[in-house]
Amino acid sequence: MSQSIDVKNLNVYYGDFLAVEDVNVKIDARSVTALIGPSGCGKSTFLRTLNRMHEVIPGAYAEGEVNINGENIYGPGIDPVNVRRRVGMVFQKANPFPTMSIAENVLAGAKLNNKRMSKSEADQLVEESLRGANLWEEVKNRLNKPGGGLSGGQQQRLCIARTIAVKPDIVLMDEPCSALDPISTLAVEELIHELKSQYTIVIVTHNMQQASRVSDKTGFFNIAGTGTPGKLIEFDETTKIFNNPAKEETERYISGKFG
Ligand SMILES: Nc1ncnc2c1ncn2[C@@H]1O[C@H](COP(=O)(O)OP(=O)(O)O)[C@@H](O)[C@H]1O
Numbered sequence: 001m002s003q004s005i006d007v008k009n010l011n012v013y014y015g016d017f018l019a020v021e022d023v024n025v026k027i028d029a030r031s032v033t034a035l036i037g038p039s040g041c042g043k044s045t046f047l048r049t050l051n052r053m054h055e056v057i058p059g060a061y062a063e064g065e066v067n068i069n070g071e072n073i074y075g076p077g078i079d080p081v082n083v084r085r086r087v088g089m090v091f092q093k094a095n096p097f098p099t100m101s102i103a104e105n106v107l108a109g110a111k112l113n114n115k116r117m118s119k120s121e122a123d124q125l126v127e128e129s130l131r132g133a134n135l136w137e138e139v140k141n142r143l144n145k146p147g148g149g150l151s152g153g154q155q156q157r158l159c160i161a162r163t164i165a166v167k168p169d170i171v172l173m174d175e176p177c178s179a180l181d182p183i184s185t186l187a188v189e190e191l192i193h194e195l196k197s198q199y200t201i202v203i204v205t206h207n208m209q210q211a212s213r214v215s216d217k218t219g220f221f222n223i224a225g226t227g228t229p230g231k232l233i234e235f236d237e238t239t240k241i242f243n244n245p246a247k248e249e250t251e252r253y254i255s256g257k258f259g
């Protein structure tokens, strides 16, 4: 079930270094949110706080609230492993297990959560997840072949299939197309558009055309200079951000004056 995200007063640290300062943002369920901004402004850092992946780096922590459907994932008694099951993540570089079969790759995360899955349940989950990732027709006759044999674009869709096989509520994507050719990029963008009916999606992209094609809302992050924290400068409807942003900083960035 798709869920909303409500971030309040979020500060994100690597040890003493404040990397992202005071983010406040509300993300609707069943929407696609794009995060844009120059390199080093904290987009990836912020994204990883949404499923408690940030804190796996030694010394890294976050202060503030990330409420998912009203529950603060940084609250007492919350199990980060369970948060990561509900909030899945797709990375920049497709990272299938190269020697595992396509089917086993799809099941890799789901099996950690349900060790007693029957063969027919597993087969069904493989098909449903690959269909969901727009990959089924391309791989249905070679499910037992290694995932590493797929093209880059197919591998990225395989990683998306693996992520949705766990049945998350939210899918985070960190520059998922930056290593893909234009055709594969379009395939993944179409997929993002379809997934939105079932999931809340937050995608970091350095490609502004992509942000305007795939997202409903866009957040612009920026930094004042090296060593200063990244900030969410503006968050609004994507059409507003790209056509009539409220802040001059946003205007300068989207018109290519820096970054
Ligand atoms: N593992 C890390 N340890 C320390 N600092 C980091 C680490 N990862 C990123 N940073 C710093 O946090 C800031 C934001 O980085 P990042 O989130 O990767 O930016 P973006 O994704 O917008 O390019 C940068 O100053 C970067 O050097």
Ligand SMILES: [Mg+2]
Binding pocket: 043, 044, 045, 204
């Ligand atoms: Mg990044």
